[in-house]
Amino acid sequence: MKSICFRVKFKMVVCNDAIAACDILMEEMFNGTNLDVQVQDDIHAQNIYDLKCLIDKCVLYGESNSILVVGPRGCGKTHVVDSTIAKVLENKQDDVSIVRLNGLLQTDDNIALEEITRQLKLENVVQDMVFGSFEQKMQFLLESLRAGSKDSQPIVFILDEFDLFANHRNQTLLYNLFDIAQTKQTPISVIGVTCRLDVTELLEKRVKSRFSHRYIYMFHRLAFSTLVDTLAFWLKLPDKYCKRKASYAIQWNKRMDTLLQDSQIKDEMLFRFNMITDMHSVKQMAAKIVGNCRDIEATSLPEEKHFLEAFKVLELDCKAAMLQGTSILELCLIIAMKHLTEIYESGEPFNFQMVYAHYKKFSERKSSMKTCPKPIAMKAFEHLIDLEIVKPVDHSSALLKQYRSMRLLVTSKEIENAVLHYSGCPADVKRWSFIDSIH
């Protein structure tokens, strides 16, 4: 195998330029964040400015406030908050405490309180006191926060996945945070980050009225040219690598430029761009292309096919691929179910017994295959349930399993496609699947 790289005692000895290039590109893509920062900072400059003003007010003048950053996933909300915080911390490192919470991690108020205590470095204080209950913890924290005045050290609370905090019991944490933000106590600013537009509807009345109703709305601002530029950035070798393997790197970069200009690839990219919403998917696309380039022979360069293959992989319909992997028996059962669903147009569920009877009728009359005994067909059917191709309508297990009513989760179009592309599918099964109803 030519294109295997050998690793000897943690030191990488690469015998292949192409693989080395791919490794470097992947590393840049997922560990070097320089492009992300550049591009996103430019796009969201206004938002970062707005948010910074607000936090500055809290940090410099002790004005408490609260704000929500709302926008679809992957549009750079967290990034805006992070870079704002970085800017604030630049010159006032010691004057401000940051508390970061995430709705995915702090799933209830109890955990959230512990985490706040930890991040405010109050553990030492807490250790001396015995805290049994949630109420005591809450009381301690509130007293600590209320004790301060306008001149105390400001605290910035960042609540990522803000909507999940609204699910907590009584919304105690949110209520108290917003309450403190409204009074002249320790200056705090509460920044909620969420993707839900209806997030204020989730808040209870008493919580809602304490929130300042400031919002930053963000949207996707991804143009096609940005996509191509981003892709080019991730597909071209960085300068630091160029120094070591200059000639090859220059060739590589040149080839990537010409490939990105290629009309067929451009068409494909435009097609994909219409389905892309965020930077992550662009990155995935680049990763797939680079991954494909790894099987290039020693010192040759990437070609068109590596791009096209990557696009094909991205388009791969997993469900169709899964249907391709079923055995002929399972495929027959699926076709039988398809017929049953077509007969009862109202979408009435069916059970295994019906499916088996229908399958048996086919295999005894019209097929050269041997009819499979019922227990084995049942096993195959259970496998289909595991694959979530069929699903029980109700979850009552009291009834016999062969009489449980089922529903098919793939459309008849998908099944027809699968049968057409199934390699080695017997002709009679193929014919059977295209018959409209039971005959």
Next chain:
Amino acid sequence: MDSHVQCRYHQCAMLKSIITKVNTVPSIFVHGHTASGKTLCIKRVLDQQELPHVLIHCAEFYTQKLIYEHILTQLNRTNQPAGKCEDMNSFVRLLHQTLKHERYTNTTAYLVFERAEKLRSLPANVLPALLRLKELSQSQVCVILESEIPWENFRQFPTGYREPITLHFSPYSKDDLIEILSSLVPDDTDKDFYTNYCHLIVNVFFTITRNLRELKYLANMNFKKYCEPVNTGAVAATNHRALWKAIEPQLKTAINSIYLHEMSSSQWEKVQAEDEGAIKLTDCNLKQSVELPYFSKYLLIAAYLASYNPAKSDRKFFVKNCGRLRKQTLTKNPDKTSNQIIGPKQFQLDRLMAIFYSIVEGKVMPTTHLYTQISNLVSLQLLATVSGESQFDSPKYKCLATLEFIQSVSRTVEFQILHYLHDFN
């Protein structure tokens, strides 16, 4: 070290491009049918590069606590449990601490979740949090999810997922299967001889199963028999046709027990040793042989009849001396789907007892013993109570026995069940 996995060259190459020592993709989703080499390839790639990794089988570690503590113990390389860790928050914190250890500097730790579809039954925050574990724990960690269910079926919660890089393992083709099976040739066997045998096995069973594990099992089970004519000298090892003729009946019976594994391999060999293997096979079927008291058997048969016959037809089957009635036979509506297809219907205790008295031989007094037998049948899950607890005086039941089972029961009491079933008359 050889990293080559048979028939999986492309997938391994792709894995190698994303699984490396320093660069971390936050999460990878590997999708493919059972026994298509997912875990094998991932493990090979990880082992080859000597990367720290933890394998978590989600059927084995089925709660948050088990998963987190297993990961932490493995990463800390200690035998003691790493302390209490029950929620995502403390897990992320402890993971961050663990990965700060110098052992993990400049190295990515990989967490491989097998049967990841089970993660969906955990609280809704677990899966999205795992997918962005790298970001949340701010350490070099990568989560690999393996499943046979496509990624679309994972997106059932409103909470968003950071889309993982997906990788599809295509199913093995027929040729792939033959190649893999024949590479597992036993030590003292000729390679061509075994390859030919594998061709046979795959061709016979391919329409029923494509599961490599199942085919491997079948190949192991039947190989001794296949070798027999060669060992005794009756057939030359190169005479494929004669060998096929010798093994054919054996494989035909094996088809009927694919997947079921009704007996252990030693039992199977015993059956093979005897000549009337096919007859033995049905006797071994444990499921069909349940010992019941005499009246229980009749009660069960009566329950079956009550469940699968319409109440109207009782007159036809159970009223004695009704010669005149039989002539004006119940006209069966051909459009109606039979009860065998729809499933058992519920019936009242009175009807069950009426049918029981008409089919049982001899005179039976309605004692409490008889009624206890009914509740015995319920606890054996051969009958199910349908009505609520409140209906004491007229409880309703459903029969849960299958036709095959009831046939074997009625054979023991020499009762012709098919003569009494509406669907068969």
